[in-house]
Amino acid sequence: MYRDHLPLTALPAWCKLNDVNFLDSKVEDLGGSKGFGLITERSLNSKETFDIPTLLTIPRDLILSGEAVEEHAKADGAFRQLIEAAGGKSLRGDVMLYLLMQVTIGSPDRGMNVGLSTAWTAYVKMMPGVVPVPTMWCEEERILLLGTSLEMAVNAKLAALQREFETLREQTASIVWCEKCWWDDDALEFRDWILVDAWYRSRSLELPDIGQCMVPVLDMVNHSSQANAYYEHISSNGVSLLMRPDKLLEVGSEITISYGDIKSEAEMLFSYGFIDQQSINKSLALTLEPFPDDPFGKAKAAAFGGPPVLRISVEQDDVQWECPFLYFMLLNEEDGLEFRMLQQTDGTRSQLKVFWQGSDVTDATNTFESLISNHPLNDLFKLRAMALLQDRLRQQLERLYESEEEVQLVADTPLVGLHQRSNAMLLRKSEKLTLEKAFAAADMQKNELLDSKVVLHYLGRTGDEEPEEETTNHEEVEEDFS
Numbered sequence: 001m002y003r004d005h006l007p008l009t010a011l012p013a014w015c016k017l018n019d020v021n022f023l024d025s026k027v028e029d030l031g032g033s034k035g036f037g038l039i040t041e042r043s044l045n046s047k048e049t050f051d052i053p054t055l056l057t058i059p060r061d062l063i064l065s066g067e068a069v070e071e072h073a074k075a076d077g078a079f080r081q082l083i084e085a086a087g088g089k090s091l092r093g094d095v096m097l098y099l100l101m102q103v104t105i106g107s108p109d110r111g112m113n114v115g116l117s118t119a120w121t122a123y124v125k126m127m128p129g130v131v132p133v134p135t136m137w138c139e140e141e142r143i144l145l146l147g148t149s150l151e152m153a154v155n156a157k158l159a160a161l162q163r164e165f166e167t168l169r170e171q172t173a174s175i176v177w178c179e180k181c182w183w184d185d186d187a188l189e190f191r192d193w194i195l196v197d198a199w200y201r202s203r204s205l206e207l208p209d210i211g212q213c214m215v216p217v218l219d220m221v222n223h224s225s226q227a228n229a230y231y232e233h234i235s236s237n238g239v240s241l242l243m244r245p246d247k248l249l250e251v252g253s254e255i256t257i258s259y260g261d262i263k264s265e266a267e268m269l270f271s272y273g274f275i276d277q278q279s280i281n282k283s284l285a286l287t288l289e290p291f292p293d294d295p296f297g298k299a300k301a302a303a304f305g306g307p308p309v310l311r312i313s314v315e316q317d318d319v320q321w322e323c324p325f326l327y328f329m330l331l332n333e334e335d336g337l338e339f340r341m342l343q344q345t346d347g348t349r350s351q352l353k354v355f356w357q358g359s360d361v362t363d364a365t366n367t368f369e370s371l372i373s374n375h376p377l378n379d380l381f382k383l384r385a386m387a388l389l390q391d392r393l394r395q396q397l398e399r400l401y402e403s404e405e406e407v408q409l410v411a412d413t414p415l416v417g418l419h420q421r422s423n424a425m426l427l428r429k430s431e432k433l434t435l436e437k438a439f440a441a442a443d444m445q446k447n448e449l450l451d452s453k454v455v456l457h458y459l460g461r462t463g464d465e466e467p468e469e470e471t472t473n474h475e476e477v478e479e480d481f482s
């Protein structure tokens, strides 16, 4: 859809009209992929003072929250029609519809006489037309993510966005203004929906009392892991941006906040379109699937309380990993795991119940690591866990190595943007290192476990026999360790 643009020079007037106040700060175009950012207009000091400088204030009625969307639907009949037909599924979905409505109202050839203008109608015209998140990358750029933890995540996200867009079309095709403004000549395109999703992902934030929301102008502040500012919300006054204590900022310094200290590089790239090279957080998340030949596989996936994710983090050479599903995944009937379908007393519904050693653990399927800790074969279970962990790491590393040639073929072509290239290469390098370190750490743990009395006894070996080769599939793991 054609989107009207307003230059950055329009921002001061918009702020004045809407009571947004800059205090010794202003928004400037910082160029490159960073886009706009907030900078100081004079030197500022928060050292040895209780009088912490405020840099920006935004009134509460500008905050785009779930409640604001609901209120707006009461006042704007056209928007109400849209929300009734296609909204109410999630906060994110409703805010995206609100943003799309503002773009439509502000579009010179479509929006006439549709909907009520708000402060956001002009504000969205100053928001970027491209956000460097991977859902906005071209096909060649997405090839650079092959073998990384984002490969599947980005494909799944694009497929989900496509489904959402088709559903939006189906649910609003009979609304007269939607038909006229969006669907008649396919003015609203899939890439518009991708952009609105990217806005929400890269510009929304969490405020206490309000939850996930968007705050205009505050969303022009960039990220740094050594942030010099923070925001706070005081319900009567709205949102303020304040300088962090003990800082000295020269005139023209960039004012930054933290988008989240514990986000992994992949999460940063996925949500914001860049990797912070100063960040020391080296972690990644991989999905895990039950074994295809596990007779309990489907039941385990259904009974597990959360996504089956393996999280690995590496600090210096210390590798930590967390995967509650792994401990559930490795158990079977012979170990004492049972599934039962229990009929409700009225006979209408049945419920899947999980039992471990005879006890009902349906609500505790993500705690198997501690449930098995007192079991006499705990070391053996842990050994199985290490073998499974290594399998998953090996699989991911192989995908990274195998894709290298294909990646190199496109990386230097003009089809790939420099920003996309450098960020994808950083991710590949960093994830490879993390996976290799995690693999080596799992190997050490596995070897230690192979020396455990329980394991040696179970495998019928004496202590001085060589451990067997690593296992690569479920059957071998079962033969060796169960």
Ligand SMILES: C[S@@+](CC[C@H](N)C(=O)[O-])C[C@H]1O[C@@H](n2cnc3c(N)ncnc32)[C@H](O)[C@@H]1O
Binding pocket: 033, 034, 035, 036, 037, 127, 128, 131, 132, 202, 203, 218, 219, 220, 221, 222, 223, 224, 271, 272, 273, 274, 276
């Ligand atoms: C909340 S917006 C910040 C304002 C944005 N720069 C703009 O032009 O409107 C978040 C986006 O800013 C960019 N950004 C923020 N911090 C960055 C950083 N440290 N390095 C590179 N880009 C950054 C990314 O494109 C990110 O998606």
